[in-house]
Amino acid sequence: MLFYNLIFLIILILFLLFLLRILLFKTGLIYTVNKLWRITQDWCHVYQFLTIPELQNETFHHNPLYTKLSRYLHSLSSIEDSDFTNLVNGKNENDIVLTLNPNQIIQDSFLGATVFWFNDSNLRKFVLKIRKVDKRRILRPYLHYILTVSDEIEEQRKRDLRLFIIDGGDRNQRWRSFPFTHPSTFETMAIETDLKNRVKSDLESFLNAKQHYHRLGRVWKRSFLLYGPSGTGKSSFVAAMANFLKYDVYDIDLFQIETDSDLKSLLLETKPKSIIVIEDLDQFLHENEKRRTKTWLSSSGLLNFMDGIQSCEERVTVFTMKTKENIDPNFLRPGRVDIHINFPLCNFSTFKTMANNYLGLKEHKLFSQVEEIFGKGMSLSHAELSELMIANRNSPSRAIRSIIAVLEMDGNRRRSGLIGRQGEHDEFQDGDEGEGLKKIYRVLSFKSTRGGGSSSANN
Numbered sequence: 001m002l003f004y005n006l007i008f009l010i011i012l013i014l015f016l017l018f019l020l021r022i023l024l025f026k027t028g029l030i031y032t033v034n035k036l037w038r039i040t041q042d043w044c045h046v047y048q049f050l051t052i053p054e055l056q057n058e059t060f061h062h063n064p065l066y067t068k069l070s071r072y073l074h075s076l077s078s079i080e081d082s083d084f085t086n087l088v089n090g091k092n093e094n095d096i097v098l099t100l101n102p103n104q105i106i107q108d109s110f111l112g113a114t115v116f117w118f119n120d121s122n123l124r125k126f127v128l129k130i131r132k133v134d135k136r137r138i139l140r141p142y143l144h145y146i147l148t149v150s151d152e153i154e155e156q157r158k159r160d161l162r163l164f165i166i167d168g169g170d171r172n173q174r175w176r177s178f179p180f181t182h183p184s185t186f187e188t189m190a191i192e193t194d195l196k197n198r199v200k201s202d203l204e205s206f207l208n209a210k211q212h213y214h215r216l217g218r219v220w221k222r223s224f225l226l227y228g229p230s231g232t233g234k235s236s237f238v239a240a241m242a243n244f245l246k247y248d249v250y251d252i253d254l255f256q257i258e259t260d261s262d263l264k265s266l267l268l269e270t271k272p273k274s275i276i277v278i279e280d281l282d283q284f285l286h287e288n289e290k291r292r293t294k295t296w297l298s299s300s301g302l303l304n305f306m307d308g309i310q311s312c313e314e315r316v317t318v319f320t321m322k323t324k325e326n327i328d329p330n331f332l333r334p335g336r337v338d339i340h341i342n343f344p345l346c347n348f349s350t351f352k353t354m355a356n357n358y359l360g361l362k363e364h365k366l367f368s369q370v371e372e373i374f375g376k377g378m379s380l381s382h383a384e385l386s387e388l389m390i391a392n393r394n395s396p397s398r399a400i401r402s403i404i405a406v407l408e409m410d411g412n413r414r415r416s417g418l419i420g421r422q423g424e425h426d427e428f429q430d431g432d433e434g435e436g437l438k439k440i441y442r443v444l445s446f447k448s449t450r451g452g453g454s455s456s457a458n459n
C-alpha cells in the first residue's frame with residue numbers, strides 16, 4: 001500500500017512541476033523569476049563599470065573603439081530579447097536593424113562569465129558592467145574578441161555586392177551603385193554540370209593565381225565571352241559568376257561612352273574584385289561600323305581595353321553577344337578573350353532540369369512527347385520555357401502541354417519560314433529586348449539613354 005502511495009505521490013509532484021513550468025512560461029513569471037535572481041546575484045557580487053565614450057576625452061576626436069563596439073553589440077542576439085529596443089532602417093531601405101535603447105541592458109557571455117552592457121545616451125558612451133572576479137580573467141581576451149568580431153562584420157558588410165552603372169548626367173561621379181541582390185547562382189541555373197564545374201574551377205584557380213600571372217608578366221585578369229540567342233541565360237550567368245566570386249559588377253554600356261579616354265577613365269575608377277560586363281558587344285561593333293564619328297569610342301580603344309593596357313588588376317571581364325558571326329576575329333583572339341562559352345537554346349536535358357526546378361517534376365507521362373519534339377530540332381529559350389512554367393506552376397500537366405503546343409507552333413512556323421528566332425540572325429535593332437543586367441534591374445528607377453544548357457567552354 002505504502003509503495004503505491006509513494007508512486008502516486010511522485011506522479012503528482014511531476015504533474016505539478018509540469019503545470020508550474022507551463023504557468024511560468026505562459027505568464028511571463030519565468031521572466032520575473034530570472035530578474036529577481038539577477039538582482040539577488042547583484043547583491044552578492046562586486047561589479048566594476050568600464051565606460052567607452054564616443055569621443056576621446058582630451059582631443060574630442062571620435063573614439064574608433066566606440067564604433068567597433070557598437071557594431072558588435074548590435075549584432076548580439078540578446079538585443080532581440082531585451083525589454084526595450086529601437087527599430088531603425090539599415091543601410092538598405094528594406095533592412096530593419098535593432099539598436100540599443102538608452103539605459104537598456106543587454107547581456108553577453110564570454111568564457112563562462114556574464115557581462116552586461118548599457119548605453120548611456122546622454123553622455124554618449126557604452127558602459128560595461130563586469131564582475132570584479134571575472135575582470136582579471138576575461139577582460140583583455142573579451143575586448144580582443146569584440147574587435148575581431150566587429151572587423152569580421154565590417155568585412156562582410158563591405159562584401160555586400162554592388163552593381164555599378166554609368167550615370168550619364170554626372171560628369172564628376174560617373175559610376176552610380178546599387179545593392180546587387182540578383183539571386184542567380186550556378187546551382188539555380190539549368191546548365192550542363194560539366195560546364196558549370198569547369199567554369200567554377202577556372203574562377204577558383206583565377207582567384208588564387210595572382211603570383212602566377214605576375215611571374216608571367218601578365219595582368220591578373222580573366223575574360224569571358226558568353227554568346228547565344230536571347231533569353232538563354234547569359235546575363236543570369238554573369239550574376240551567378242558575381243555571386244560565386246563575391247565580386248561587384250560594373251555594367252559598361254558602350255553606347256554611353258563618348259571617347260577612348262572616357263572608357264579609360266571609367267575603367268580606372270573601377271575597384272579590384274569586380275566583374276566588368278559589356279553586354280551585346282556584337283550590336284555595338286555593328287553600329288560602330290556604321291557611325292564612324294570622331295566623338296565615338298573607337299575599335300582600337302576597345303581593343304586596348306581588352307588587352308588590359310589600363311592594367312586593371314583582379315578584374316574579370318565578361319562580354320556577351322548573340323552570335324560570333326561577322327565579328328572581327330581581332331576581338332575574339334586568345335588573350336583578349338580567354339574563354340568562350342556558348343549558350344544555345346534548350347535541349348531536352350535542360351528542359352528536364354527546369355521542369356524539376358520550376359515544377360518539381362522528375363518524370364511525367366508527357367516527357368517522351370517533349371523529347372520527341374526536341375529531337376526534331378525544335379526548341380525554346382530558357383526564358384520562354386521558364387515563363388511558361390511559372391505561368392502554369394499550379395498545374396504541371398498544363399505547363400508541359402502548353403510547352404508542347406508552343407514548341408510545335410514554333411516548329412511549324414519555322415518550317416514555313418514565317419519567323420526566325422530572335423538571335424539566330426544578325427538582326428540588331430534599337431531598343432532590342434536584350435538590355436542585359438539593366439533588364440534584370442528594371443526595378444531601379446535610374447534611367448539610362450540606352451540599355452545596356454550550355455554546350456562548350458573552350459580556352
Ligand SMILES: Nc1ncnc2c1ncn2[C@@H]1O[C@H](COP(=O)(O)OP(=O)(O)OP(=O)(O)O)[C@@H](O)[C@H]1O
Binds near residue numbers: 190191235386453
Ligand atoms: N540556364 C537557365 N536556367 C534557368 N533559368 C534561366 C536560364 N537561362 C535563362 N533563364 C531564365 O530566363 C530569363 C532571361 O535570362 P537572361 O536575361 O539571363 O538571358 P540572356 O541570354 O541574357 O538574354 P539577352 O540576350 O536577351 O540579354 C532569366 O530571368 C531566367 O528566368
Ligand SMILES: [Mg+2]
Binds near residue numbers: 320434437
Ligand atoms: Mg542578357
